[in-house]
Amino acid sequence: TLTSLDVLDESKLQQVDSLYKDFETPEKANKIVKLKHFEKFQDTTEALAAVTALVEGKIGKSLKKVLKKVVAKEAHEQLAISDAKLGGVIKDKLDLSCVHSPAVAELMRCIRNQMESLIPGLPPREISAMSLGLAHSLSRYKLKFSPDKVDTMIVQAISLLDDLDKELNNYIMRCREWYGWHFPELGKIITDNLAYCKSVRKIGDRTNVAGSDLSDILPEEIEAEVKLAAEISMGTEVSEEDISNIKHLCDQVIEISEYRAQLYDYLKNRMMAIAPNLTVMVGELVGARLISHAGSLLNLAKHPASTVQILGAEKALFRALKTRKDTPKYGLIYHASLVGQTTAKNKGKISRMLAAKAALAIRYDALGEDTNAEMGAENRAKLEARLRQLEERGIRRISGTGKAMAKADKYQHKSEVRIYDPSGDSTIPSTSKKRKFEEEEEDVSTEKKKKKKKKKIKEEEEEDD
Numbered sequence: 218t219l220t221s222l223d224v225l226d227e228s229k230l231q232q233v234d235s236l237y238k239d240f241e242t243p244e245k246a247n248k249i250v251k252l253k254h255f256e257k258f259q260d261t262t263e264a265l266a267a268v269t270a271l272v273e274g275k276i277g278k279s280l281k282k283v284l285k286k287v288v289a290k291e292a293h294e295q296l297a298i299s300d301a302k303l304g305g306v307i308k309d310k311l312d313l314s315c316v317h318s319p320a321v322a323e324l325m326r327c328i329r330n331q332m333e334s335l336i337p338g339l340p341p342r343e344i345s346a347m348s349l350g351l352a353h354s355l356s357r358y359k360l361k362f363s364p365d366k367v368d369t370m371i372v373q374a375i376s377l378l379d380d381l382d383k384e385l386n387n388y389i390m391r392c393r394e395w396y397g398w399h400f401p402e403l404g405k406i407i408t409d410n411l412a413y414c415k416s417v418r419k420i421g422d423r424t425n426v427a428g429s430d431l432s433d434i435l436p437e438e439i440e441a442e443v444k445l446a447a448e449i450s451m452g453t454e455v456s457e458e459d460i461s462n463i464k465h466l467c468d469q470v471i472e473i474s475e476y477r478a479q480l481y482d483y484l485k486n487r488m489m490a491i492a493p494n495l496t497v498m499v500g501e502l503v504g505a506r507l508i509s510h511a512g513s514l515l516n517l518a519k520h521p522a523s524t525v526q527i528l529g530a531e532k533a534l535f536r537a538l539k540t541r542k543d544t545p546k547y548g549l550i551y552h553a554s555l556v557g558q559t560t561a562k563n564k565g566k567i568s569r570m571l572a573a574k575a576a577l578a579i580r581y582d583a584l585g586e587d588t589n590a591e592m593g594a595e596n597r598a599k600l601e602a603r604l605r606q607l608e609e610r611g612i613r614r615i616s617g618t619g620k621a622m623a624k625a626d627k628y629q630h631k632s633e634v635r636i637y638d639p640s641g642d643s644t645i646p647s648t649s650k651k652r653k654f655e656e657e658e659e660d661v662s663t664e665k666k667k668k669k670k671k672k673k674i675k676e677e678e679e680e681d682d
Contacts, residue, residue: 233320240327243334250328252335256283265354272355274302276310284311297321368491368514374484375505381477385410388470392417396463399423399455402446406439411474414467416443421460423447494578494593498571499553506549507579518583525579526550526572550575555600563607570600 240246256279258264263279270277276284284296284307295316298304304315333341389410397404400423407413415434420426426447431440488501492514495504510528511517520528527534529548537544546565550556550572559567574596581592 233323236320236323237327240331243331246327246331246334250324250335252337254283254286255336261350261354264351268351268355271300271303274300274306276303276306281311284313297324299325368508371484371487371491371505372509372513374480374487375502375509378477378480378484381473381480385470385473385477388466388473389414392463392466392470395466397452399452399459400447400450401452402450403443406442406446407435411471414470418464418467418471421464422455422457423450423452489590490588492579492582493588493590494582494596495575497590497593498575498578498597499550499555503549503553506552507575510549514579514583518580520576520579522569522573522576525576526568555597555604559604560608563604566607567600567604570603574600 238245239249258267258279267277267279270280295314296304296307298307298315298317299322301317304317307313308315328335333339333344392414393404396417400420403416403423404413407416412434416431419431419434420429424447426444431443435443484505485501488496488504492504492508495507498504499507507525507528508514508517511520517525527545527548528550530545531548533545536542547556547568550568551564553571555571556564556568578593578596581587
């Protein structure tokens with residue numbers, strides 16, 4: 218409902234700390250404020266639209282109508298507003314003087330406390346039911362900004378996918394290590410983890426290999442190799458109970474692998490539905506990780522291209538800024554196929570260009586109304602053409618005209634004749650330490666003798682004088 222109340226005793230507003238005392242009972246409250254105008258909403262949709270506009274600091278249609286009808290008649294009066302931002306909008310659009318102060322905030326709190334008594338004909342039960350319904354609608358609206366773009370599912374799916382990969386790796390490593398005590402050669406022959414677990418589950422004890430048919434899991438030549446290795450295996454003997462436990466672990470690995478494949482398909486479909494252009498540009502996994510890192514697709518759309526480029530490399534960025542070194546060129550975007558197929562020299566350039574185009578694709582997906590991936594496909598084609606151009610630059614240099622091929626420099630063979638130095642072959646020093654020490658001592662003694670001789674000659678000369 219939209220309700221307008223008149224303040225009867227404005228002097229009471231000056232006493233902010235004691236204002237609540239005047240609203241302790243319905244009788245006291247009716248002496249301070251009086252109902253001026255009451256207008257109810259037609260349905261929940263209209264109420265939700267009005268509340269959403271208020272939350273965002275805008276004037277809804279119904280509020281605008283009431284203000285024009287009621288308040289404009291008494292334009293000289295001041296309008297008490299609980300939200301300063303909304304007051305500014307009302308002042309600009311309807312030219313009404315608004316007031317917002319601690320006294321007004323306290324007055325609003327007191328009015329809410331005595332709402333049932335101030336508006337006659339509204340049972341408390343109905344008010345609480347309507348308030349709860351509107352609160353739920355508003356929360357739902359805030360949660361799913363747009364019903365088609367539920368990116369929360371993507372954030373959860375990519376997190377779960379990463380967790381599943383970690384768990385799978387741990388389980389497979391444990392399975393290989395555990396069964397490796399019994400049949401160590403099998404781990405070297407079968408490199409694929411899923412095929413290894415399926416084989417272990419089917420074989421059980423290595424003595425059963427000869428009678429087992431593994432053709433539905435392994436190629437013929439590998440199956441023959443496994444059977445040969447089982448006959449001459451160096452593994453230890455294990456009990457039936459151990460084998461059954463290893464089989465249970467293999468079952469877990471196979472189940473998780475199947476679920477992971479199903480989850481990946483789900484993620485692929487969700488990404489194509491929510492962010493088709495971003496998926497075409499960087500792939501579903503990188504796109505999902507970018508959305509997850511930013512929190513939501515809308516948050517990611519607010520990031521500039523330079524941030525999208527280094528998203529995921531924050532630690533390296535701040536370390537580089539702290540130590541005054543070069544900042545990172547790429548973050549999560551490094552795993553995109555376009556960056557992966559580039560040479561190391563051009564990775565930085567391509568990641569920058571890809572981030573710029575991906576930022577556009579993200580905004581188009583988040584805020585655009587179309588759900589096709591034409592824009593993403595066009596931008597990807599442009600990037601691939603640019604990548605080819607960069608790769609060719611090493612072979613062909615663009616001249617002044619831009620068309621003429623650069624002339625190859627004349628080949629000149631420069632040979633340097635290097636003589637082999639045999640001194641590096643031996644680790645034994647050329648002169649012994651003792652000999653070196655003696656030579657040093659001789660040098661010191663000869664120097665001392667020379668000094669003494671000079672001194673003697675000087676003394677003799679002085680005596681002659």
